[in-house]
Amino acid sequence: MLGFLLRRALWFAITVWIVITVSFFLMRAVPGGPFDTDRAIDAAIEKNLAARYHLDWPLWKQYLQYLGPFNLDETHGATLAGGDGSSSFGGVLVGDFGPSFKYRDFSVNDIIAQSLPISIALGTVALAWALLLGLSAGILSAVWRGSGVDLGLRLAATTGIALPNFVVALFLIVLFVFEVELFPVAGWGSLSHLALPGLALGGPFAAYIARLTRTGMLEVLSQEYIRTAHAKGLPPRLVLLRHAIRGGILPVVSYLGPATAGILTGSLVIEKIFAIPGTGTHFVNSALNRDYTLAMGVTILYTVLVYSLNTLVDLAYTVLDPRIELEEA
Amino acid sequence: MPGERWDLGGRDLEELLVEAREFKGESLWQDARRRLLANRSALVSLVVLGVIGLISFGAPLLPLPSPQALDLQLEPQPPRPPWVELGRGGWTADDYDELSALDGLMLRTRAYLFGDWQTGRWFGTDTMGRDVLARIVWGSRVSIVVALVATLCSLVIGVTYGAAAGLLGGRVDNAMMRLVDILYSIPFIFLVIFVLSLIMERRSELEDMGIRFMHVFYVILGLIYWLTMARVVRGQVLSLKSSEFIEAARVLGASTRRILFAHLVPNVLSIVIVYLTLTIPAVMLFEAFISFLGLGVQPPDVSWGLLAVDSVEAINPVRSYWWLVAPISCAMGATLLALNVLGDGLRDALDPKLREKD
Numbered sequence: 001m002l003g004f005l006l007r008r009a010l011w012f013a014i015t016v017w018i019v020i021t022v023s024f025f026l027m028r029a030v031p032g033g034p035f036d037t038d039r040a041i042d043a044a045i046e047k048n049l050a051a052r053y054h055l056d057w058p059l060w061k062q063y064l065q066y067l068g069p070f071n072l073d074e075t076h077g078a079t080l081a082g083g084d085g086s087s088s089f090g091g092v093l094v095g096d097f098g099p100s101f102k103y104r105d106f107s108v109n110d111i112i113a114q115s116l117p118i119s120i121a122l123g124t125v126a127l128a129w130a131l132l133l134g135l136s137a138g139i140l141s142a143v144w145r146g147s148g149v150d151l152g153l154r155l156a157a158t159t160g161i162a163l164p165n166f167v168v169a170l171f172l173i174v175l176f177v178f179e180v181e182l183f184p185v186a187g188w189g190s191l192s193h194l195a196l197p198g199l200a201l202g203g204p205f206a207a208y209i210a211r212l213t214r215t216g217m218l219e220v221l222s223q224e225y226i227r228t229a230h231a232k233g234l235p236p237r238l239v240l241l242r243h244a245i246r247g248g249i250l251p252v253v254s255y256l257g258p259a260t261a262g263i264l265t266g267s268l269v270i271e272k273i274f275a276i277p278g279t280g281t282h283f284v285n286s287a288l289n290r291d292y293t294l295a296m297g298v299t300i301l302y303t304v305l306v307y308s309l310n311t312l313v314d315l316a317y318t319v320l321d322p323r324i325e326l327e328e329a
Numbered sequence: 330m331p332g333e334r335w336d337l338g339g340r341d342l343e344e345l346l347v348e349a350r351e352f353k354g355e356s357l358w359q360d361a362r363r364r365l366l367a368n369r370s371a372l373v374s375l376v377v378l379g380v381i382g383l384i385s386f387g388a389p390l391l392p393l394p395s396p397q398a399l400d401l402q403l404e405p406q407p408p409r410p411p412w413v414e415l416g417r418g419g420w421t422a423d424d425y426d427e428l429s430a431l432d433g434l435m436l437r438t439r440a441y442l443f444g445d446w447q448t449g450r451w452f453g454t455d456t457m458g459r460d461v462l463a464r465i466v467w468g469s470r471v472s473i474v475v476a477l478v479a480t481l482c483s484l485v486i487g488v489t490y491g492a493a494a495g496l497l498g499g500r501v502d503n504a505m506m507r508l509v510d511i512l513y514s515i516p517f518i519f520l521v522i523f524v525l526s527l528i529m530e531r532r533s534e535l536e537d538m539g540i541r542f543m544h545v546f547y548v549i550l551g552l553i554y555w556l557t558m559a560r561v562v563r564g565q566v567l568s569l570k571s572s573e574f575i576e577a578a579r580v581l582g583a584s585t586r587r588i589l590f591a592h593l594v595p596n597v598l599s600i601v602i603v604y605l606t607l608t609i610p611a612v613m614l615f616e617a618f619i620s621f622l623g624l625g626v627q628p629p630d631v632s633w634g635l636l637a638v639d640s641v642e643a644i645n646p647v648r649s650y651w652w653l654v655a656p657i658s659c660a661m662g663a664t665l666l667a668l669n670v671l672g673d674g675l676r677d678a679l680d681p682k683l684r685e686k687d
Contacts, residue, residue: 011507011511011514014511015511015514018515022520023520026523026524026527027523158669158670159662159666161669162662162665162668162669163658163661163662163665163666164617164618164637164661164665166617166618166621166637170640170644170654171658173644174644174654178644265516265518265519268518268522268618268622269621269622272621272622273641283519284522284623287525287526287624288622295519295522295523295526299519299520299523303514303519306514306515306516
């Protein structure tokens with residue numbers, strides 16, 4: 001277990017380092033910068049801006065500064081006009097993503113700190129929807145295999161996988177906002193703001209989970225220990241709940257890693273449609289606004305998130321199924 | 330005479346050979362075709378996709394209004410079904426810009442066939458007075474081309490990489506697959522969006538160099554979909570390499586080339602085809618996703634992703650223009666559904682081992 005975690009940590013470090021390095025040099029490889037506008041900027045201002053963001057340094061020094069965890073800026077930005085020493089930052093390795101290029105008064109960390117809880121809440125709701133709908137649909141269609149219910153649920157699942165989540169979102173909005181007027185159309189603030197985007201985001205994953213659950217349940221239901229349980233006179237409900245489900249949902253557990261990554265990604269679009277001020281919205285805006293530090297910060301953050309979640313899922317898998325051993329990192 | 334050595338049950342060898350000729354061995358492909366033809370939903374999907382492909386390719390031949398012709402009226406017009414208004418006249422070749430030679434030819438053929446007649450607003454018009462049906466048909470072209478090119482890229486890279494890893498084996502294989510593992514754990518969409526935003530900045534300079542932004546876009550999409558392909562191909566090559574029939578071929582003295590092309594390639598091909606049909610819908614979805622965020626296909630080009638953006642903007646509490654939402658959702662849903670069903674069907678047909686337990 002410890003060896004597994006250590007190996008994981010090593011590959012994790014390498015992966016994150018690659019992401020940081022590649023995105024840093026990509027960003028710098030493009031001539032021009034975030035401050036290019038149609039309007040000519042005064043040379044002094046331009047110089048000041050470059051100094052503020054260390055763009056006047058040689059590339060290797062900028063890279064080291066960005067990577068951290070040491071500060072190469074001895075002046076702490078205090079020599080600049082209006083500088084108060086706050087412009088220096090510790091580097092990505094200590095979790096400091098530096099100042100935002102566009103939101104001048106904010107650091108990338110400020111923006112992430114504001115928006116990440118929103119995105120996490122949305123992602124949690126989406127995952128809850130996906131599990132709730134997917135597991136129940138999968139179990140139902142496995143138990144009533146071949147019936148109309150099974151057929152209908154499978155058709156719904158195939159459609160759910162095929163439809164893009166923004167199309168699902170559009171239908172949900174038309175249905176539950178304009179026709180039935182159950183939920184507010186967009187925005188952020190209360191739990192009811194989360195239900196609809198969560199459903200739209202979780203929908204396709206619910207469909208996939210339903211398919212996995214159905215397959216897993218069918219396999220388990222044909223096992224001998226299930227027959228034994230029936231034979232010794234357990235009520236069918238207990239057989240299902242106590243014996244079958246545990247083995248049947250195992251495939252779902254290993255899918256949770258990719259599903260979480262997918263939900264994080266999908267939230268880019270869903271947040272945009274429902275005007276939710278989460279990290280996804282900021283990321284898309286930063287890509288469109290040329291706010292490179294913010295875009296890089298979010299990319300790195302999500303790499304870390306996805307990687308950690310995948311490791312957690314792998315660990316959970318061994319707890320649930322003792323037959324699996326942690327060999328490959 | 331061989332007949333003297335084996336007991337033929339008192340029958341003539343020639344007779345037996347004639348009889349044996351009637352039993353044809355079933356190759357992998359014949360077997361697969363039989364199974365695919367028996368799968369009705371996969372067949373329907375195939376037909377649907379064929380029709381969509383034909384319509385999309387022959388878009389300039391159809392008497393549709395130009396997808397770019399603006400008509401800045403006040404409001405988007407609701408659909409007028411064919412039985413209310415069948416068509417009207419008045420289009421000119423000027424309504425279309427930048428057509429390839431083939432498209433231009435098709436457009437002239439259309440002018441010859443239909444004159445200046447064009448369909449009415451069967452599906453309504455959008456906020457800029459453009460015909461929704463025409464935009465869906467023309468938009469499908471970009472979406473399909475993106476999907477095909479990106480899938481092709483992923484095919485070339487993935488198969489080469491996977492086959493190389495599988496064939497070389499050992500430490501090289503280990504290192505190559507470790508790289509794939511690393512790439513797998515990177516949330517690519519973020520990197521792609523980041524890279525696209527950087528390239529978008531330099532669009533005009535790229536175009537001066539003769540590189541169209543769209544082409545870069547296609548290739549970048551292809552670059553992220555090869556990982557699964559590489560893994561699958563490598564796994565297949567590894568298991569084939571140690572399989573008994575390859576061993577047998579080698580014992581019989583088959584050359585490496587013959588083993589490679591007569592035995593390995595056909596067996597890997599089936600699994601590659603399956604993953605191709607499953608990659609295409611994923612790429613189409615991704616194109617829609619990226620265009621939706623404003624980083625993919627740029628107006629005046631039109632793609633399904635852009636149409637989806639229009640449909641989102643068309644929804645508001647005051648008045649929702651349903652005809653901007655329903656047709657594109659249906660077109661996209663139907664295509665992706667058909668591709669998924671066909672992919673599942675092909676997988677069942679070509680690789681019974683992968684089959685879900687149904």
